[in-house]
Amino acid sequence: MNLSTTIPSSDKKTRAPLPWGGWGVRSVALAYLAVMLIIPLLVILRDGTREGLAELWRQVTLPAAWHALQLTLWTAAVMTVINTIMGTLTAFVMVRYDFPGKRILNGIIDLPLAIPTLVTGVMLVILFGPQEALGAWLKEQFDFSILFAPPAIILALLFLTFPFVVRSVQPVLLELDRTQEHAAATLGAGGWTIFRRIIIPPLTLPIVTGALLSFARAIGEFGSIVIVAGNIPLVSQTAAVYVFGEVESENRLGASAMSIVMVAIAFSLMMFADYLRKRSRVGSSKELT
């Protein structure tokens, strides 16, 4: 109703695709990103390297720090292997088979994204805690304690990252052309051969992307791990919990050094995942500008 009937100026016509997309909007957006993201990242880089790179390296290789870093990396790696296999299998089952409860399963897959990680930790403590049924039974029968040990870390990470591989593989699997599988079956290939030679190759990229995301997410996890694994140096202390401990005891250099290592790992993994995603998009459709 408010549209004026005057003929638009030629200036407006040429700028039509960017109605209010001038320099003003762009600077607001970039300023917001700079304040929220870039300055904090640079500050930590500056703080960790102020005594030189040798000192940074010394801080990271202190026994407790080095152990925390190793523990973080190997638990994340174990989680990634399990999650990749089970995530791919879950996506395959969800796309290819019909079974009762499929819709419920589909909903459950997203639950870890909705549940706060601290709550995840609390859940696992209740389930496996020494005074609780399952935890007590495991301790009695096998002398195997899950809490305050690496298995708890792996379990918590598996819970948190479950959706990543599934949701990365599922859409690609849905769009997969099945005529190739039929052709292979007609030529006498068995189910396993078809799976390995026809289905898996186009899924490699989404599987790797999902695995990278899980791994990157796992490196920084804190809320659930501090609950299930506690803060025991040289036993169950992960890198994130180590940073927390160093901040508490006001060892700025140690906290900054470990933070830089974690940010560097996260950044390179995210960049690599981003590169893979871009490559897969270029490969599948040529319409990308």
Place this chain on the structure above:
Amino acid sequence: MSITIPKVTSPLKKLSNPVPAWMARSREKWVSWVLVTIVIVYVGLLIVAPLGALTLGAFEQGVGAIFESFNQPFVLISFWNTLWISLVVVVVHAIFGTIVSWVFVRHRFPGRGLINGLIDMPFAVSPVVAGYMLLLLFGRNGLFGPLVEATGMRVAFAFPGMVLATLFVTMPFMIRELVPVLEAFDTRQEKAAATLGASSWQTFWRVTFPALRWGLIYGITLTFARALGEFGAVLVIGGAAQGSLMTTTLFIYHALEERQYIAAYSAALALGLFSLILVLGSDWLRSRKH
């Protein structure tokens, strides 16, 4: 030129099914049931069992104990703190997230690829590191320390710091929801509106914004759910936030440390249920829309 086909069919037939069709089908079925069972057992043990354990743990001493624990001085205050911090975060991200996504999709500028990678950083950067960054900026000897002292506003160990920390951690959600919607949006509608004499502001509100509505709704629910559950960053920047300064996650952490298990479990259950309802609700809206 004539191609003889008959010869091809016979070897094909011989190769196609070494086992009779019915047997192949039953084997296929057997494999499918094994795979489905593995997945259901895995998901049941990994995700459903812990959820059930939390529910049972909270109700262990009856509903009365839950209400009693909610009557403790700081439980309700902590719920309230979490709620308003999350609301502030959602509003800020709804506004700036839209602007950033807009610039990102419509503008071409140097460094765009790098920024694309950086936007996802909060997803991978540890919340503890995020909180620590803010501490380095606003803490006692921080970079912005003098500024903070001059204005007299406390950021570290106070609510502004907690809001900033939550803002950092929830950064990608809104943008990642909006960018694909904006990319799919046909700019011809905007051009038509502009040709008909609409001002750029009118074009945005009447043409672009309605198209973004669903992306905004999903972005808001995801941001909100993530903000409600933020712990690590808030713990570091909030320091030993006690009493009325606690958010729900901080309350749960302290309650666990003080061995007030029922209080911790019920608060965790309430927080988990609230985020679940949010996310499942938006999923439900999405499925109804399509």
